[in-house]
Amino acid sequence: MQFLSYLISGISLGSVYALIALGYTMVYGIAKMLNFAHGDIIMIGSYVIFFAFGSFGMNPILSVILSMVVCTILGVTIERVAYRPLREAPSLAVLITAIGVSYLLQQVAQLLWSANPKSFQSIVTGIGLKPLVLFDGQLTISAEAIVTIIACVIIMVALTAFVNHTVPGHAMLAVSEDRGAAQLMGVNVNGTIALTFAIGSALAAVAGALLCSSYPTLSPTTGAMPGIKAFVAAVFGGIGSIPGAFLGGVLLGVIENLSKAYISTQLSDAIVFLVLIVVLVVKPTGLLGKKINVKV
Amino acid sequence: MPLSRLKHMKKTTRSNLITFAIVIVFYLVVQILSGAGVTSRSFEGQLVPICAYVMLAISLNLTVGFLGELSLGHAGFMSVGAFSGVLLWTVLGDSVPVYVALPLAFIVGGVVAGIFGVIVGVPVLRLSGDYLAIVTLAFGEIIKNIINACYLGIDENGLHFSMTDATSLGMEPDGKMLINGAMGITGIQKASTFTIGIVLVLITLIVILNMINSRTGRAVMAIRDNEIAAQSVGINLTRYKLTAFVMSAVFAGFAGVLYGLNYSSLVASRFDYNTSIQILVFVVLGGIGSIRGSIIAAALLTVLPEVLRGLQDYRMLIYAIVLIVVMIFNQSPQIVAWRKRIVARFTGKKDEKKGVA
Numbered sequence: 001m002q003f004l005s006y007l008i009s010g011i012s013l014g015s016v017y018a019l020i021a022l023g024y025t026m027v028y029g030i031a032k033m034l035n036f037a038h039g040d041i042i043m044i045g046s047y048v049i050f051f052a053f054g055s056f057g058m059n060p061i062l063s064v065i066l067s068m069v070v071c072t073i074l075g076v077t078i079e080r081v082a083y084r085p086l087r088e089a090p091s092l093a094v095l096i097t098a099i100g101v102s103y104l105l106q107q108v109a110q111l112l113w114s115a116n117p118k119s120f121q122s123i124v125t126g127i128g129l130k131p132l133v134l135f136d137g138q139l140t141i142s143a144e145a146i147v148t149i150i151a152c153v154i155i156m157v158a159l160t161a162f163v164n165h166t167v168p169g170h171a172m173l174a175v176s177e178d179r180g181a182a183q184l185m186g187v188n189v190n191g192t193i194a195l196t197f198a199i200g201s202a203l204a205a206v207a208g209a210l211l212c213s214s215y216p217t218l219s220p221t222t223g224a225m226p227g228i229k230a231f232v233a234a235v236f237g238g239i240g241s242i243p244g245a246f247l248g249g250v251l252l253g254v255i256e257n258l259s260k261a262y263i264s265t266q267l268s269d270a271i272v273f274l275v276l277i278v279v280l281v282v283k284p285t286g287l288l289g290k291k292i293n294v295k296v
Numbered sequence: 297m298p299l300s301r302l303k304h305m306k307k308t309t310r311s312n313l314i315t316f317a318i319v320i321v322f323y324l325v326v327q328i329l330s331g332a333g334v335t336s337r338s339f340e341g342q343l344v345p346i347c348a349y350v351m352l353a354i355s356l357n358l359t360v361g362f363l364g365e366l367s368l369g370h371a372g373f374m375s376v377g378a379f380s381g382v383l384l385w386t387v388l389g390d391s392v393p394v395y396v397a398l399p400l401a402f403i404v405g406g407v408v409a410g411i412f413g414v415i416v417g418v419p420v421l422r423l424s425g426d427y428l429a430i431v432t433l434a435f436g437e438i439i440k441n442i443i444n445a446c447y448l449g450i451d452e453n454g455l456h457f458s459m460t461d462a463t464s465l466g467m468e469p470d471g472k473m474l475i476n477g478a479m480g481i482t483g484i485q486k487a488s489t490f491t492i493g494i495v496l497v498l499i500t501l502i503v504i505l506n507m508i509n510s511r512t513g514r515a516v517m518a519i520r521d522n523e524i525a526a527q528s529v530g531i532n533l534t535r536y537k538l539t540a541f542v543m544s545a546v547f548a549g550f551a552g553v554l555y556g557l558n559y560s561s562l563v564a565s566r567f568d569y570n571t572s573i574q575i576l577v578f579v580v581l582g583g584i585g586s587i588r589g590s591i592i593a594a595a596l597l598t599v600l601p602e603v604l605r606g607l608q609d610y611r612m613l614i615y616a617i618v619l620i621v622v623m624i625f626n627q628s629p630q631i632v633a634w635r636k637r638i639v640a641r642f643t644g645k646k647d648e649k650k651g652v653a
Contacts, residue, residue: 034426082620085628092366093627096580099573100619107613228433228569235430264459266477270441273434280431281419 001138006261007254012145012214014253015152019207020230021237021245022159023200029176029240030196033091036098037078038204039227040105045071045205046212046222047113050120060123068205075201076194084190102224109220122213148210155203156246163242168195176240229256232276238289247287312505315588319501322595323494338602340490346598347493348555351500353578353590355547358504360576361585362513363540364520365421366429369436370548370575372416373409375567377549378556379443381405382481383474385557387450389485398487402496402553409549412439413542421537436572443564448475480563481556488558496554497591500547505587507543516540581622 020042027035045067052063082101086094122144129143163169171192174182183189211226212218229252237248255275260268279287305313326343329335352374359367385401392400420431447458451471458464461477475481507513515536518526527533556562578597582589600618604611625631 028426034429082624085624085630088629089627090584092360092580092584093623095366096577097620097623099577100616100623103612103616104620107616111609111613228437232430232434235427239426264445266445267441267459270438270445273438273441276434277419277431277438280423280427284423284427286427 001135002261005139005141006257008141008145010254010257011250012142012148012253013257014233014250015148016207016211016214016249017226017230017233017253018152018246018249019155019203019210020226021234021249022155022242023204023207024231024234025237025239025241025245026172026196026200028234030172031083031087031193033083033094034098034231035083035197035200036095036227037101037105038200039223039225039230040102040109041071041075041201041204041223042208042211042226043109043218043220043223044074044105044208046120046208046218047109048205049123049209049212050118050218053123054118054121060127064123064206064209067209068202071201071205071208072198075197075204079194079197084193106220106224113220115220117217117219120212120216120218122216123209124213142214144210144214148214151206151210152246155206156242159199160242168192172196229272232273235286236276236279238286241286241288244286244288308509311588312501312509315505315591316498316501318588318591319494319497323490326490338605339599342599342602343490344488344493344554344558346595347490347497348551348558349575349578349594349598350497350591351547351551351554352575353582353594354497354500354504354587355544355551356575357579357582357585357587357590358508358540358544358547360579362508362516362520363537363544365424365537365541366426366576367432367544368429368569368572368576369416369432369434369439370544371567371569371571372432372436372439373412373545373548374552374555374571375436375439375443375564376412376552377405377409378552378562378567379475379481379564380408381549381553382484382556382562383448385487386474386481386484394487398492401487401557402550405553405556406546406549409552410542410546413545414538417538417541417545421534421541433569433572436567436569440564440568443475443480444478446475447473447477449473478563478565480561482561484557484560484562486557486560488554493554496550500550501587504543504547508587512536512539577619581619 020038023038023041024035027033027038048067048070049063052058052066053060058066078101082097083094086097124144124147129147131143132141132146133139134141163172171182171187172195174185174187175189175192179189182192207226208223212222230249233248233252234245235248236252237244237246252272256268256272259271263271283289326335330340352370356367356370359365359370381401381404384404385397388397388400416432416435420428420435423431445459447456447461447464449456449467449471451467456467456471473482508517515526515531516539518529518531519533519536523533552567574597575594578594579590581597582591582593601611601615604614607614625635
C-alpha cells in the first residue's frame with residue numbers, strides 16, 4: 001500500500017515534470033535552442049496565481065487562465081526581444097542569452113515580491129475537491145495528485161492531436177524537420193516559432209499551478225530546480241519528441257520519489273541524474289529520440 | 297636587439313606574450329596600489345577569487361572553444377579538486393611544513409579532478425552537442441549531492457566514513473569531523489594569496505597555450521572543425537578529446553583548491569550549476585576560443601558585482617541585462633551588419649575629409 005502511494009505521488013510529480021518538459025522539448029525541436037528561462041516562466045505564472053487567487057480571491061480556474069495569458073504574453077515577448085535577433089547566431093550565444101533572461105526574471109521577481117518564500121494556497125482544494133480514500137482508508141490519494149495526472153494526460157493527448165492533425169501543427173513539424181525548406185514552402189517560420197513559445201509558456205503556467213498546489217512554497221527560485229529536472233526529463237525521453245517528454249517526465253518523477261522513500265532523501269537527485277547518464281550512454285538520443293545518421 | 301626580435305616573432309608567440317604581459321602587469325599594478333593603500337578591502341578580498349575564476353575560464357575555454365563541446369559541469373571538477381585538496385591540507389595540518397603541504401594539496405586536487413575527468417569523459421565524450429551538455433550538468437549535480445551527503449571523521453581508531461549522518465560514524469568523543477555533510481569542511485587554515493593565485497594563472501597559461509599550439513592542440517581543433525574529416529586523416533578522436541577534457545578538469549581542480557583555501561569553510565552547494573553557468577558566461581563573453589578574452593572577462597565580471605555594490609538590489613538585475621544586451625549586440629547577424637555599416641560610414645567620411653584636405 002505504501003509503495004502504491006509513493007508510486008502515485010511519483011507519477012503526479014512526474015506529470016508536472018512532463019508538462020514543463022513539453023515546453024523544453026517543443027522549443028528545442030523547433031528553434032534548436034535550450035530555453036533556460038522556461039523554469040522561471042513557471043515561477044512568474046505561479047506568482048500570478050498566488051496574487052489572483054490567494055490575495056484577491058479570484059475564482060481558481062479563472063486565475064489559472066489569467067496566469068496562462070500572462071505567461072503566454074511573457075513567453076512570446078521574450079522570444080521576440082531576446083531570441084529572435086539571435087536566430088542565425090551560434091547556439092551558444094542563444095544559450096547565454098537564455099541564461100541572462102532566466103537571471104532577469106528571477107531578479108525582477110525578487111525586486112517585486114521579495115526573496116521570502118510565500119505559502120501557496122492549493123488551487124485544487126480551492127475548487128473544492130476532496131482526497132480520494134481507498135481500501136478502507138489504507139490508501140489516500142491527494143486531490144492534487146489526481147488533478148495533476150488527469151490534466152497532464154488531457155494536455156498530452158490534445159497537444160499530440162494538435163501537432164498531427166492541424167495546419168499550424170503541421171507547420172511546427174515542418175519547421176522542426178528543416179527550417180529552410182519549410183520557409184521555401186511558404187511556412188511562416190517566425191510565426192510558428194512564436195506559436196511554439198506561446199504554447200510552451202501556457203503549459204508552464206499550468207505546470208506552475210499544479211506544482212505549487214502540491215508543494216506549496218513559492219519563491220523567486222521555485223522554478224529553477226524543476227526546470228532543470230524537466231530539462232533532464234526531456235533529454236531522458238528523447239528531446240524533440242512529445243511522447244518522449246511524457247515518458248521521461250513520469251519516469252523521472254517515479255524514480256525520484258521511490259529513491260527518496262527507499263534509498264536516501266539526500267541522494268535522490270544524484271540517483272535521478274545517474275540514471276539519466278546511464279540511459280544516455282546506452283541510448284545516446286534518449287528513450288524515444290530519433291537517431292540521425294551523419295552523412296559525409 | 298629585443299625590439300626587432302619582437303617584430304619578427306611568429307604571430308601566435310607575440311599574442312601569447314601579450315597575454316602573459318597583461319597578467320604580470322595586472323599583478324604589479326595591484327601590488328603597487330595595495331602597497332600605496334589605495335585599494336579597498338572588498339577589492340583585495342576579490343583578488344584570489346579572480347585568479348581562480350580566470351583559471352576556470354581558461355580551462356573551460358579549452359573544452360568549449362578548442363574542443364567545441366559545451367560543458368555545464370565545470371564547477372563539479374572545481375568542487376572535487378577543492379574538497380580533495382583542502383581535505384589533505386587540513387589532515388596534514390601542522391605535521392608537515394607549509395612549503396610541502398601546500399604544493400601537495402594543489403597536486404592532489406588537480407590529480408583527483410583529473411581522475412574524475414577520465415571517469416566522466418570516457419562515457420560522456422561518446423555523446424555530442426546538447427546531450428553532452430546535459431550529462432556534464434548532471435555530473436555536476438551528482439558531485440554536489442554526494443559531497444553534501446558525505447560524513448568523514450577522524451579519531452584515534454582511524455578514519456570513519458558514512459553517507460547518512462554524523463552520529464552513525466560512531467566516533468570517539470575527541471574525534472575531529474573532516475567533512476560534515478552539507479556543512480562541508482570548516483576551520484580551514486587559509487593559505488591562498490594573490491601571489492600564489494597569479495603563479496597558478498601563469499602556469500595554467502603556459503601549459504594550455506603550449507598545448508593549443510602543439511600537435512595535440514591542432515588535432516583537437518581539427519576534431520572541433522570537422523570530426524569526420526579529422527577521423528579520416530587518422531586522428532584518434534577518443535584520445536585527443538579525452539586529453540583536452542581531462543586537462544580542462546585538472547586545471548579546474550587546481551582552481552578549486554585555490555578557491556577553497558581562500559575561505560575558512562567550504563560547502564559543496566557553492567559549486568552548483570549556477571557556478572558552472574557563471575564560468576561559461578566568462579568564456580562566451582570573453583570570446584569562445586580566445587584565452588585572453590577569457591582572462592579579461594573573468595576578471596571584469598568577478599569585480600563587476602562588487603563595483604555595483606552601491607546599487608544593492610539592482611546589481612544582479614543590471615548584470616542580467618548587460619548579459620542579454622552584450623550577447624545580442626555582439627552576436628545578432630543583423631546588428632553586427634548594422635554596426636559594420638556605421639563603422640564603414642564613419643571611416644568612409646574620414647577618408648573623404650582626408651581627400652578634401
